[in-house]
Amino acid sequence: MRKKKAINTKIGTNIQAAREHAGYTQEKLSEFLGLTPNHLSAIERGVSGASLEVLEKLCLLLGISADYLFFGQSDADDEALVLARQISALDPKRKEHVQKAISAILTLSSI
Numbered sequence: 001m002r003k004k005k006a007i008n009t010k011i012g013t014n015i016q017a018a019r020e021h022a023g024y025t026q027e028k029l030s031e032f033l034g035l036t037p038n039h040l041s042a043i044e045r046g047v048s049g050a051s052l053e054v055l056e057k058l059c060l061l062l063g064i065s066a067d068y069l070f071f072g073q074s075d076a077d078d079e080a081l082v083l084a085r086q087i088s089a090l091d092p093k094r095k096e097h098v099q100k101a102i103s104a105i106l107t108l109s110s111i
Contacts, residue, residue: 009046011055014069016044018062019037033057060089 019029032038033054043049050058059066063082067073087098 004046005049008043008049010045010072011050011069012044014072015050015058016063017060018064018068019044022062026061029061032061057089060085 002098006032017024024032026037026040026044030037033040035054044056051111055066055069058064059069063085074104087095
């Protein structure tokens with residue numbers, strides 16, 4: 001059995017916390033990431049490290065910063081920033097639908 005690296009354990013713990021906060025199961029998030037649930041579980045437990053590509057996708061999908069992943073602190077406390085990151089990670093068609101819905105809501109709220 002491989003020895004866990006402290007950095008992998010810390011990042012894994014932060015990933016798990018962000019995933020749970022966002023309401024994702026390991027199965028659903030691993031599907032979005034193109035990983036198996038077992039691989040995501042190993043990352044969260046610090047048994048495996050995550051590639052930079054996976055870390056980037058996690059930041060976008062979970063609406064968190066790299067600072068949060070590495071240090072447990074985030075500039076993503078601002079809800080608008082979290083939403084913006086989540087919207088930017090959507091495919092173009094879904095992004096367009098979300099933007100139209102937000103525009104409609106904002107128009108209604110200004111009446």
